[in-house]
Amino acid sequence: GQQVMQIPQYQHVQEGEDFTTYCNSSTTLSNIQWYKQRPGGHPVFLIQLVKSGEVKKQKRLTFQFGEAKKNSSLHITATQTTDVGTYFCAGPPGTASKLTFGTGTRLQVTL
């Protein structure tokens, strides 16, 4: 079955440093979504990318979908303590009704 891996599993940065998490799928994805889960909370949708090579920005967050539609990245510029949490990518292996989540990257930000 489809596997979606994320690296790194964990990253600890100081506030103001940049952060990037990478997502790799074993199969081609029709689209990819990113979610953020705060400690003790539930996943919250951030964004969806559909086109090959697509790049989208949300303030300090930049999302990219690979040309082959098998990988994606999330980059945060100048992290803040509010960025703390686990970031998940997710994509449908075939039928668009079903999402497979990546293993997640936990981000810790300290002052």
Place this chain on the structure above:
Amino acid sequence: NAGVTQTPKFQVLKTGQSMTLQCAQDMNHNSMYWYRQDPGMGLRLIYYSASEGTTDKGEVPNGYNVSRLNKREFSLRLESAAPSQTSVYFCASKGGWGAGELFFGEGSRLTVL
């Protein structure tokens, strides 16, 4: 705005006991999902329902059953709980057809002793 509501939020069971996790959404969404989350494992799909009247297995369906009672409600049943089912369970829903944002409930933390 309730969104996706899960009950109970916490439950402790003994091995072999049964229980049902309830999920309801008030957004008129077609698709509903049950995921479990374990440390270091991300979110794994247990079952999903693409529309009212249909259910399908996800990655880890063994030991679980589901019922899509109506468009609003999607329940998850553990017939004979095992310690390996200790986890946090999330219900989610999605509107429309095809790709789209998942809305998650707050989660149900289940411990099986």
